[in-house]
Amino acid sequence: MKPEEIDQSAAVAPQIYRSIRARIVAGALEPGAPLSEAEVAAAYRVSRQPVREAFIRLAAVGLVQVRPQRGTYVTEITEKAVLDARFVREAIEAEIVRLVAGAADPSVVAELRAQLALQRAVKPDDAATFLRLDERFHRTLAEAADQPYAWGVVEEVKAQMDRVRMLSYYPQHMTRLIEQHQAVVDAIADADVAAAERAMRAHLREIIQSVRELVSERPDLFTGTHNRRNHGRKSNDATV
Amino acid sequence: MKPEEIDQSAAVAPQIYRSIRARIVAGALEPGAPLSEAEVAAAYRVSRQPVREAFIRLAAVGLVQVRPQRGTYVTEITEKAVLDARFVREAIEAEIVRLVAGAADPSVVAELRAQLALQRAVKPDDAATFLRLDERFHRTLAEAADQPYAWGVVEEVKAQMDRVRMLSYYPQHMTRLIEQHQAVVDAIADADVAAAERAMRAHLREIIQSVRELVSERPDLFTGTHNRRNHGRKSNDATV
DNA sequence: TGAGCCATACTTCCATACCAGTCAAGCATT
DNA sequence: AATGCTTGACTGGTATGGAAGTATGGCTCA
Structure with missing residues (x-):
């Protein structure tokens, strides 16, 4: 599942929210995976601002965890x-x-x-x-x-x-x-x-x-497979 | 109830949220009253950005209604x-x-x-x-x-x-x-x-x-003292 | 007098720039 | 070799500028 195209004529923040939410629920974004405002914004070709607002909502429903100055991560399933x-x-x-x-x-x-x-x-x-x-x-x-x-x-x-x-x-x-x-x-x-x-x-x-x-x-989904380091880009997988 | 002082060293968005929420619940901000990102930001002496995020959260719990390009209003009690x-x-x-x-x-x-x-x-x-x-x-x-x-x-x-x-x-x-x-x-x-x-x-x-x-x-609290037009629209998730 | 148009002053939303905090790699020192 | 410190590339949070849309007041014209 890839980041869909964004309709620039409509409000983009809700679109980002729905897209990321669907990807998390579908498992395309794995528990523990790091999300970065900047990377997601680049993937969807929008600015950080609407991405940030999407993250806020995702955090409100417990799908991501925002840790200030550290990063935003898909919450592990507990x-x-x-x-x-x-x-x-x-x-x-x-x-x-x-x-x-x-x-x-x-x-x-x-x-x-x-x-x-x-x-x-x-x-x-x-x-x-x-x-x-x-x-x-x-x-x-x-x-x-x-x-x-x-x-x-x-x-x-x-x-x-x-x-x-x-x-x-x-x-x-x-x-x-x-x-x-x-x-x-x-x-x-x-x-x-x-x-x-x-x-x-x-x-x-x-x-x-x-x-x-x-x-x-699948204990990996609960303990988290992603090690928290390696924010460095590299994976071809445009994984937002 | 006045806008309290904001602790600039901590995250300000949650502080704005709590402050406005308290003022709405206490009735200091009346149903139907217009809020504006710019005005609120000036009152708290912060930028519009954290105010905007506070508005998003307030809208999520139904205390304010954000109508894109029109304004943000304290929801009337229904x-x-x-x-x-x-x-x-x-x-x-x-x-x-x-x-x-x-x-x-x-x-x-x-x-x-x-x-x-x-x-x-x-x-x-x-x-x-x-x-x-x-x-x-x-x-x-x-x-x-x-x-x-x-x-x-x-x-x-x-x-x-x-x-x-x-x-x-x-x-x-x-x-x-x-x-x-x-x-x-x-x-x-x-x-x-x-x-x-x-x-x-x-x-x-x-x-x-x-x-x-x-x-x-107190029918005024329900019908709203500040009359609004354009009731025909529902801006449900117009904002994130 | 009244109806319609238009400039204008708002609004929220998005983009961009800057800031302070975090963390890990790697140099310097022991 | 091991340890401590510096450095720099990240992070999210805030500030600010510009764009698009909406409501309003005053003007023009009938």
């Missing part, structure tokens, strides 16, 4: 950070799904069932597509509960989780996750508030297993 | 924004208090009871002191649940609520709030998870009444 994010997400989404189940709007149920069909149609190895549909599923619930603001908070918080989900994805996982979505939708259709909440909480706790497995399988 | 924030806060804090009640740590209970005593000692008309103790109470619960990250999210979200609480405070209110705190602590002491959650949710729903009363008593 089990604690992922679990902390999950805690907040579960709290909010449990509340959301209770609202949705309590309302029991047939059109919402129909929409969710349609999305389930789309999810089942995804090729098992197409992680990116499935994860996008998964996000859409959860966002749909938030909108059904008329809680767009709460969804904004979830979106910020889940950045940490997304990194793990992208890395720990395997095809069999998809079936399992769809079954959990199914359980949520069924409970909503039954207007069974408690069951819907239980199903959602169980679903969101999948990540706990995922992160534990990832810790043992 | 009932919806306050209720949305409350929804997220209740979700998170309900989860937190369940953890605390489930653990039933005697030292935590002792600490909370000590804080209740402090709260009762506050003079009824000293809103600032009481609200500080209230914040401390809730933060203590988050720390007892070992969820500092979740508390960080709450702190961001509650900015909207704090404005209302400051404005709608009246002495009799204090007694009522302390009783609610008492109920939470009692439930924790009894290790009654469900009761603790109920008490916390009831406590956090006080704000619903407060904001409704404020809407009718």
